[in-house]
Amino acid sequence: MKENSLQGKAIRALAREIRASLQTLYEEREAAGLAWIILENITGSRREQIMIRGDEPPDAGQLNAISQILQELMKGKPLQYVLGETEFYGLKFKVTPSVLIPRQETEELVQWILQTEAASGSPLTAGKTSAATAVTTMGGTTRMAGEAAGKLPLSLLDVGTGSGCIAIALKKNLSGAEAWACDISDKALKLASENASLNEAEIRFEHADILDEQTWGRFPSFDIIVSNPPYVTESEKTAMAVNVLDHEPHLALFVGNDDPLRFYRAIANFALQKLRPGGSLYFEINEAFGPQTLELLRETSFQHISLQKDLNGKDRMVRGFK
Ligand SMILES: C[S@@+](CC[C@H](N)C(=O)[O-])C[C@H]1O[C@@H](n2cnc3c(N)ncnc32)[C@H](O)[C@@H]1O
Incomplete structure (x- = not known):
């Protein structure tokens, strides 16, 4: 026009x-x-x-x-890249073609985590004060919330943070929580850090290849580990919309056909080492691999594991407790 x-x-x-x-x-x-x-x-x-x-x-x-x-x-450029911004969980985020455009399914993942925290009675859920209170987690163990208790505050890690959307939305809604986020992409980390400033969220960003066990040592222990890792198989490429395929970062999207659960296995093993007792692991998943991802969590000795559908009725999220 x-x-x-x-x-x-x-x-x-x-x-x-x-x-x-x-x-x-x-x-x-x-x-x-x-x-x-x-x-x-x-x-x-x-x-x-x-x-x-x-x-x-x-x-x-x-x-x-x-x-x-x-x-x-x-x-064919996605609108969010054209405008250079998008909304996620009611917050504004800058986006460039170096990061995945945050999706609605991922907002549902954030919602699930916050609902679980609220149901566990966490005083850290936004709107409530960060008092020194014992919190019984779904895993059945007890952690102390609030620094006044002289105990560690709730801490969380977002693996493969991209624009920073998950870590920032959680930090904004779990007041007092200590939030970490990592990614293999320097460009993503730079943008995520800008988004953290934009939203006034204090996040510690780390450059890490989560598939490389040698990088694991730089992380402390956490109460919550969450990840939306690359999960589209190479063979699913042909069915993808051209504006996703041509414009969004392939590093964020694809995993080889030979081992589609590669990231899930590595992050589950990482979480087994890094989660505090009773801590929780959340994944966004490829709808084609719901039962297999659950089985993987079971094999990695996670407990109370569950699979959650998204609003479109597709297997989209799994959760397990250490
Ligand atoms: C599907 S995107 C998710 C981005 C963001 N968390 C979201 O939900 O919109 C996956 C992210 O994982 C990162 N990533 C890919 N391989 C990785 C690796 N080996 N270690 C750490 N991060 C990795 C990508 O750079 C990308 O930002």
Whole structure:
């Protein structure tokens, strides 16, 4: 769409025009959703506010920005990379093609962890004070929460942190927790650290190849270890959407066909060494390997293991306790 074809358009007409352009590449509903996200981003107003001021045309600078965004989108670049930002668990994150775009399934993983913590009565769950209180974990053991108790505060590690979304969302919602995050990618770690500053979350970032046992020594022990590791097999590549395949980092996505559970096995062994008694391990998983990932946790002597489906009814998360 040419910039001058947008000029003088009232904003609702503009939304329709953007949608029509995008429909050559996206389905109608997705195109309509994208059109509003673009307008919200450019005007800095929420959709409801834009609707109220519907007859005010955007200025020349805004039209120019819309036109550039459309050009990038028409090349198949994901909107989050075009805008350079996204939302995850109600927080804003910068994203670049060096990191995976945070997904809704991963928000569900964060939700599951926070619900489990809340159900265990943790005083660290956001909104509650960090008192010196004994907390019985699902694993059946007791840990002391709160530094005032003279005990270690709840600590967590996110393995393969990417944009930092899991670690930062957990840190923001488990006040007083000590949060660590690691990744093999320096570029991801740099961006994750920017996101931590943006969200005022104190996180300790470590560069580590989790498949290399020699790097494990630099980590202390944790109450929670979580990971959304690379889990798409090479043979699943052909079924993937082109805008994922062409734009998202392959280091974050793929694992060889010969050993699709490679990361899960390594991280489960790492967790067996690094989790405190009663500590918990959470994974996001490939829907094709639910029972196999559970079996892996069982074989690695994790207890109270469970498999959780995502909102689309797909096997998506597993959990086990040490
Ligand atoms: C599926 S992405 C998850 C990113 C982010 N946690 C999320 O949920 O959006 C997997 C991440 O693991 C990292 N990674 C890949 N191989 C790794 C390794 N051997 N050790 C540590 N991190 C690794 C990638 O760089 C990538 O950031």
